[in-house]
Amino acid sequence: xxxxTQTPKFQVLKTGQSMTLQCAQDMNHxxxxxxxxxxxxGLRLIHYSVGAGITDQGEVPNGYNVxxxxxxxxxxxxxxxxxxxxxxxxxxxxxxxxxxxxxxxxGTRLTVx
Amino acid sequence: GENVxxxxxxxxxxxxxxxxxxxxxxxxxxxxxxxxxQELGKRPQLIIDIRSNVGEKKxxxxxxxLNKTAKHFSLHITETQPEDxxxxxxxxxxxxxxxxGTGTRLQVFP
Numbered sequence: 583x584x585x586x587t588q589t590p591k592f593q594v595l596k597t598g599q600s601m602t603l604q605c606a607q608d609m610n611h612x613x614x615x616x617x618x619x620x621x622x623x624g625l626r627l628i629h630y631s632v633g634a635g636i637t638d639q640g641e642v643p644n645g646y647n648v649x650x651x652x653x654x655x656x657x658x659x660x661x662x663x664x665x666x667x668x669x670x671x672x673x674x675x676x677x678x679x680x681x682x683x684x685x686x687x688x689g690t691r692l693t694v695x
Numbered sequence: 696g697e698n699v700x701x702x703x704x705x706x707x708x709x710x711x712x713x714x715x716x717x718x719x720x721x722x723x724x725x726x727x728x729x730x731x732x733q734e735l736g737k738r739p740q741l742i743i744d745i746r747s748n749v750g751e752k753k754x755x756x757x758x759x760x761l762n763k764t765a766k767h768f769s770l771h772i773t774e775t776q777p778e779d780x781x782x783x784x785x786x787x788x789x790x791x792x793x794x795x796g797t798g799t800r801l802q803v804f805p
Binding site: 613615617622623624625626627630632638640641672674678682683684686687688689 | 696701704727729738739740741744784788791792793794795796797798
């Protein structure tokens with residue numbers, strides 16, 4: 583199993599550009615989440631999904647869109663990038679009903695200039 | 696929604712000493728409390744977790760305690776080693792939406 587994979591690893595965007603961060607898992611986990619990590623701020627939940635076709639907002643959803651058309655994939659879209667979105671983004675998944683360990687992807691380091 | 700506070704933000708200890716990190720949560724319905732360790736440039740890794748029907752759990756040198764009444768839980772690391780140096784995060788959830796504390800940078804000096 584590859585676990586949780588994320589692409590790209592690094593990305594530089596200009597203000598106003600759009601892009602999609604990809605996340606995929608091969609563990610058949612129902613729950614998937616996106617977090618952003620900023621220095622001194624910990625991991626903050628952006629959006630999460632409890633299954634295909636179901637998404638909900640987390641703590642910091644503004645500026646981001648998600649969809650969940652399959653169990654495996656959970657892409658995160660930035661419609662118009664802003665410097666405030668410079669961060670490290672982690673995707674994670676866990677199995678509904680337990681065990682409740684959340685598996686993280688390797689992260690995407692995004693810089694918006 | 697859930698809010699998790701974590702203290703201290705930095706902690707320095709001598710090798711062999713104990714380290715304690717404390718977290719409080721706001722949502723009394725939260726029932727799952729994991730702790731993650733994150734080394735520089737790497738993804739968070741689960742080191743220990745506890746569910747709300749248990750007051751204490753131990754795994755070798757690490758232990759977690761939970762006080763549901765006071766809504767706080769703590770991570771205890773005994774006999775610290777230089778390789779324990781990392782950032783530690785607590786979190787709380789009702790199992791689907793995990794909310795993290797702001798992290799504690801632990802430095803263990805030889």
